[in-house]
C-alpha cells in the first residue's frame with residue numbers, strides 16, 4: 001500500500017517528521033525515475049521505496065531523472081539550475 | 093539531503109533575516125502566504141519568530157480541506173452511505189466534520205470508505221470491484237486537479253464505467269481575485285504557492301501586480317525558500333516595484349505545465365459558481381466534469397442533497413481564512429476546538445492555520461500578546 005502521509009518538508013521525502021496528507025497539501029514528492037513502464041507509466045524511487053507513477057504529463061522523462069510527483073502523477077522536472085541558490089550564496 | 097539541507101542553513105537564515113530587517117527599515121509589512129503548505133512550514137520552523145517584528149505573516153485560504161463548505165462534506169457523506177458504493181478519498185478528508193458526523197464516523201458504522209494516495213488507486217479499486225460503484229471524492233487546488241483529470245481520461249480509455257468522481261476541485265486565482273476585491277484586505281504582498289504554480293505557471297498572477305499593485309513571489313517550501321521570498325517581496329516594496337517573481341525556479345516555469353493544463357481543459361470545465369468556506373460564493377472558481385465525461389460524474393448519477401449548511405456558530409474559520417483574525421483570537425481555539433476534536437476545518441488539516449497555530453504557534457502567540465499588551469502598559473505610564 002502506498003504511503004498517504006509524508007512530511008511537509010518542501011517536497012516531502014524524509015520519514016520521522018510530522019505527517020501531512022500529501023494530496024490535500026500542496027506537496028510534491030521528489031522521486032527518481034528507476035525504470036520506464038507501459039503507456040505513460042514509470043517506476044520511481046523516493047524515501048518510501050519504489051512506486052508506480054504516471055508520467056503522461058511530463059515530456060521527455062528518462063531513467064535517472066528527478067520528477068515532482070503529486071497524487072501519483074509526475075507534474076514537473078527538478079531543474080539542477082537554481083538561481084535562488086546563487087542569491088543565497090550572495091548572502092554568505 | 094540534497095535539496096533540503098542547503099535550504100535550511102542556520103547561518104543563512106540569520107543573514108537573510110538581517111537583510112529583510114535592513115531593507116524593510118522597520119516599516120510594517122503584511123505578507124499573505126496563500127498556501128497552507130507555507131503556513132505549516134512557517135510554524136514548524138518558527139519562522140515568525142526569526143523574522144523582524146515589523147514583518148507580519150497572514151495565513152491565507154490555501155488549504156483545500158479548510159475551504160470546502162460543510163454542505164459538500166454532507167453530500168460526500170450521503171454518497172458514501174449509498175448502498176453498494178465504495179467511497180474513496182484522501183486521508184485528511186476522513187476526519188473533516190460534516191454537520192452530523194465525519195467520514196471516519198460512518199466508516200466505523202459500516203460504510204465502505206477507503207483512503208487512497210492517488211485517484212489512480214481509486215480507479216484500480218473500481219477495476220477490482222466491477223460489480224460495485226466506486227466514487228472518488230476529488231478535492232484540492234490546481235496541484236491536485238491534474239491527477240484527477242488523468243484518472244478520468246484513463247477510466248474512459250479503459251471503459252471503467254463503475255468509476256465515478258465527486259468533483260470539488262477549486263482554482264486559486266479566482267479565490268485570490270475575491271480576496272483582493274475584499275475591502276477589508278490589508279496586505280502588502282503575496283507568497284504564491286510553489287506547486288500550484290508548477291501547474292499554472294506565473295502568468296496568471298500578473299494581474300495582482302498590474303491591477304492591484306501588490307508584489308507576488310512564487311515561493312518554495314524550505315525555510316530558506318520562504319525567507320528568501322519574504323526578502324524578495326520586501327525588496328519590491330522598498331524599490332517601489334510591483335511584479336511577479338519566481339523564487340522557486342528549480343521547479344516553476346513561467347508557463348507552467350502545459351500538458352497538465354491541457355488535460356484539465358479536456359476533462360473539466362469551470363462551474364458557474366462555487367461556495368467557499370470563509371470566502372462565500374465565488375464565480376468560476378471550481379471545476380466540474382465536461383459533459384463528454386458525464387459517465388464518470390457522481391453528481392450526474394446519484395441523488396446528492398446539495399444543502400447549504402451553515403458553519404458552527406462559534407467557528408471563525410472565515411475570518412481566519414481571510415486573515416482578519418489570528419486563530420487564537422477565536423473564542424474556542426484550543427479549548428472546545430483542538431486537532432483531536434475540531435469544530436472547524438481550519439483545525440482539521442495539518443495545513444490549516446488553526447492546527448498550525450495549535451501545534452507550533454505557542455511562542456508566536458505569546459509574542460503577539462506581548463505586543464498587544466505593551467502599548468497599553470506604555471499608555472498607562
Ligand code: SF4
Pocket residue numbers: 406407408409410412419422423424425426429430434435436437438439440446
Ligand atoms: S479555532 Fe476551531 S472553531 Fe475557531 S476558527 Fe479555528 S477551526 Fe474554527
